[in-house]
Amino acid sequence: MKKIYFKTESLKNTIFSYCPGCGHGIIHRLVAESIDELNIRETTIGIAPVGCAVFAYDYWNFDVTEAPHGRPPAVATGIKRCCPDKIVFTYQGDGDLAAIGTAEIVHAANRGENITVFFINNANYGMTGGQMAPTTVLGQKTTTTPFGRNSSRDGYPLKICELLSSLEGVCYLERVSVTSPKNVLAAKRAIKKAFQNQILKKGFSLVEILSQCPTDWGKTPMDSIKWIDEVLSKTFPLGVYKECAKK
């Protein structure tokens, strides 16, 4: 017997604090596996956000710092510019990246910082109990939109990949999900590529991952992945939004 799928070195044994079925755990694994496959564990520095992933440093077995409230792209900029040989990535939710830290992400992208960003879009503020996020889709019920998001009162879902795709500084943008084995493998390819781009000094890469939040959506894990496939990914279509020319 040969082990073919197992917990990779870059994950500690600590049990995740995430709810049953939460997408964060799958994405943590994909980030860790990509780092091990690229053999960059000793040179990588991750930056954890505010939100459910705030304790990411408890799960990853490499250097991780913490920059709450949407500031990870600013901290990543500082670390990368001081230590250009390090591989620097941020891991941010949609409350963190698309609301609290919109300024930081737009300007880091526009400056073309050679960093990697993983943007976890679960269409609400998970940790604080499921409030509306900029990424909440129209009609979606949250604790702050109990009758569903209404565009005339609450505005429209913010599409980060589409928004950033117009910026010249950006090298690579892709939106993926983790709802099936096929989608998980595609997400892994995107995550790995976003690291490879940084290694090749190609510039700013962001992977947006649609991720299930069963607890705050009030759905079972199975219904949650179905909702991503049938509803969330209609507002946020999967695919590559930008890819810079090959060097």
Added chain:
Amino acid sequence: MQMKKVKIDSDRCKGCQLCINVCPKGCLKLSNTVNAAGFQYAIYENESKCTSCGFCFLVCPDVAIEVSRKAKPRVEE
């Protein structure tokens, strides 16, 4: 001691059932008892039907599953 193709760490498992839902061969089910954290956990059965496809591992949010494959050259049942 026979090693199984799929090993589930019942202490990591939170009983989300995503693996049970995705297994094309019906090799996984939920336990009747709970683990230390109070979750029912996934149990592996019908090993002869399992193809070591790894789907269960790929969708598991808690990295509770390990999958092995029979070594290629040696054929032993």
